[in-house]
Amino acid sequence: MADQLPTELARRIEALERQGGEGDLNLRSWFWLILFGVATPAALLLWGWWA
Amino acid sequence: MVGLSAEADKSAWPLLPAERTWGAWRLAIALGTAAAATWCYIIGEYVGYYLNFLQGAAALTAGSMIGMLLAFLAAAPICARFGIDSIASTKPQFGARGWIIPSAMQLISIVGWNSLLLIFGAKSATQLMLTLGVMPLGLGARQIVPAATLLACALIYLTLLRGATGVTKISNILAAHVPIGCWMLYLLISHRWPELRVAQPTLASPDRLWNYTTGVEIGITATMSWWPYIGAMIRMAPNARTAVVPVMLGMGAATALLSLIGIAGILVLKSSDPSQWLRTVGGPAYAILALVFVTAANFGTAITGIYSSAIGLRNFAALERVSWSTLLLITIAPVALVGALIPELFFSRFGAFLAFLGVGFAPLCGIQIADYFVLRARVVDIRAIYGRDPASPHLTIAGFNPAALLALSLGCLVYLNLLNPLSYASSGPYRFLTASLPAALCAAICYVLVSKLLGPRTGTRLLQRRRPE
Numbered sequence: 317m318a319d320q321l322p323t324e325l326a327r328r329i330e331a332l333e334r335q336g337g338e339g340d341l342n343l344r345s346w347f348w349l350i351l352f353g354v355a356t357p358a359a360l361l362l363w364g365w366w367a
Numbered sequence: 368m369v370g371l372s373a374e375a376d377k378s379a380w381p382l383l384p385a386e387r388t389w390g391a392w393r394l395a396i397a398l399g400t401a402a403a404a405t406w407c408y409i410i411g412e413y414v415g416y417y418l419n420f421l422q423g424a425a426a427l428t429a430g431s432m433i434g435m436l437l438a439f440l441a442a443a444p445i446c447a448r449f450g451i452d453s454i455a456s457t458k459p460q461f462g463a464r465g466w467i468i469p470s471a472m473q474l475i476s477i478v479g480w481n482s483l484l485l486i487f488g489a490k491s492a493t494q495l496m497l498t499l500g501v502m503p504l505g506l507g508a509r510q511i512v513p514a515a516t517l518l519a520c521a522l523i524y525l526t527l528l529r530g531a532t533g534v535t536k537i538s539n540i541l542a543a544h545v546p547i548g549c550w551m552l553y554l555l556i557s558h559r560w561p562e563l564r565v566a567q568p569t570l571a572s573p574d575r576l577w578n579y580t581t582g583v584e585i586g587i588t589a590t591m592s593w594w595p596y597i598g599a600m601i602r603m604a605p606n607a608r609t610a611v612v613p614v615m616l617g618m619g620a621a622t623a624l625l626s627l628i629g630i631a632g633i634l635v636l637k638s639s640d641p642s643q644w645l646r647t648v649g650g651p652a653y654a655i656l657a658l659v660f661v662t663a664a665n666f667g668t669a670i671t672g673i674y675s676s677a678i679g680l681r682n683f684a685a686l687e688r689v690s691w692s693t694l695l696l697i698t699i700a701p702v703a704l705v706g707a708l709i710p711e712l713f714f715s716r717f718g719a720f721l722a723f724l725g726v727g728f729a730p731l732c733g734i735q736i737a738d739y740f741v742l743r744a745r746v747v748d749i750r751a752i753y754g755r756d757p758a759s760p761h762l763t764i765a766g767f768n769p770a771a772l773l774a775l776s777l778g779c780l781v782y783l784n785l786l787n788p789l790s791y792a793s794s795g796p797y798r799f800l801t802a803s804l805p806a807a808l809c810a811a812i813c814y815v816l817v818s819k820l821l822g823p824r825t826g827t828r829l830l831q832r833r834r835p836e
Contacts, residue, residue, distance in 0.1 A: 325753060328381050332449050332749045335384060340444060340745060345611045352615035353436025357429035364425020365579065 379681035382450030389603040395617030401596050402618040403545050403625050404668035405487040410589045411629020412639035416570040417578040420563050423630040428623035430586020435619030438594040441735035446598040447607035449749045453598025454679040458752045460738045464766025472727045473595040477676040479720050481669045482705035486714050488665040489515035495658045516706030547660045548625045559635045566634035577798045584801045588725035599675035722788030725803045730778020733807030734814045770817040778810030
């Protein structure tokens with residue numbers, strides 16, 4: 317498959333394959349996501365309904 | 368942009384970790400510049416038709432953050448891990464040819480949003496010229512708006528000839544418009560708070576819950592439809608962790624904050640365009656300042672949008688080798704045509720455009736989230752995304768993954784059943800759930816079930832990590 321890819325693209329893919337799953341979301345990321353994407357909207361909706 | 372090769376800058380190829388040099392601040396500024404445009408005023412205007420200021424602010428902010436969360440979870444994990452754009456990130460779900468569908472959605476979204484921006488900017492400029500009495504003799508808005516739109520397209524084209532470097536440089540300059548927007552909001556609130564507090568929306572339904580839900584829905588669809596922008600920007604960040612807060616605050620919260628200008632403007636002054644109402648509040652000097660702001664904000668955002676779209680088009684084999692300048696022309700031409708030929712028609716149909724975005728992007732986000740977090744357990748093969756071999760694990764049925772197609776169709780049907788994008792007539796549990804969230808959830812469930820039912824030949828298991836032979 318790699319033979320059909322441009323050399324530079326193949327080189328990039330190989331480098332990324334070596335990297336694995338580094339940098340994926342961790343617990344801290346999930347904390348911020350839940351805070352800003354779930355908890356804050358829920359609080360705002362409750363506040364706004366009674367505003 | 369240190370270390371980013373010219374080839375990678377203008378292609379859809381994955382970026383290497385060493386090339387992804389945008390830290391959290393850099394990313395937040397770029398995303399904030401992209402989000403904080405005059406579309407915020409129009410989004411706010413539509414919320415202001417249904418809700419008073421405080422309720423509108425709460426509903427729109429909540430919706431914006433929810434939409435941002437969905438778009439982030441859909442695109443960011445894959446885009447940030449491999450340095451790829453949003454379109455490339457759909458190949459694992461839609462297949463080696465099926466990604467054309469999200470690509471078409473991206474194109475429609477970006478063309479629509481950027482047409483809106485440029486038309487808005489042109490209308491503001493026309494309005495100011497009329498106010499200041501400098502309108503050329505014999506010319507009116509019908510001539511000036513298309514001409515100004517075409518001029519803006521030409522400037523964007525010239526700026527983007529330098530690739531993402533152009534985006535970086537322009538966002539450095541235009542980041543200042545976000546605090547200016549906050550100042551305009553402060554000005555309006557401080558001058559007109561008593562009126563604003565009691566102002567009532569003109570199109571509000573007797574059903575209070577329906578109005579509130581519609582405010583949330585508008586926020587969700589607006590930010591969720593910026594899914595293409597997220598991928599194009601996040602690929603410059605070293606990883607998804609770095610991108611979480613910049614995306615949620617730099618794009619989601621900034622959008623909501625600036626949209627308050629639109630809510631306040633339409634409620635008190637019957638116009639969401641600051642270049643019109645700032646003249647009323649502060650006189651011609653403020654109007655000129657607002658126009659500069661509007662122009663700068665639109666310019667920065669349109670540049671990011673056209674860049675994102677051009678990178679997305681690179682995924683097409685036919686466009687892989689065309690020159691960057693030609694690709695830019697292809698990308699910008701539809702925007703120029705809409706702005707030049709049907710500016711008024713398009714501008715007046717913004718509400719329908721927004722709802723149609725929800726019809727497509729809600730199921731798309733649901734499918735991507737389910738695929739990455741449920742079916743693949745976060746394992747994605749970057750080689751398969753770019754593979755062209757007929758034996759590639761991405762080739763499903765003629766290059767289309769039936770699970771994704773079915774899920775997308777079902778999600779669209781669910782949305783349309785809950786909310787009519789043209790009339791805003793709703794049914795069923797819309798007033799409790801919105802239309803976007805059920806559409807995303809149904810698409811996600813359908814995608815998982817059909818993928819498991821079809822098994823590894825056409826489902827997603829074959830798309831998982833595969834070592835090259």
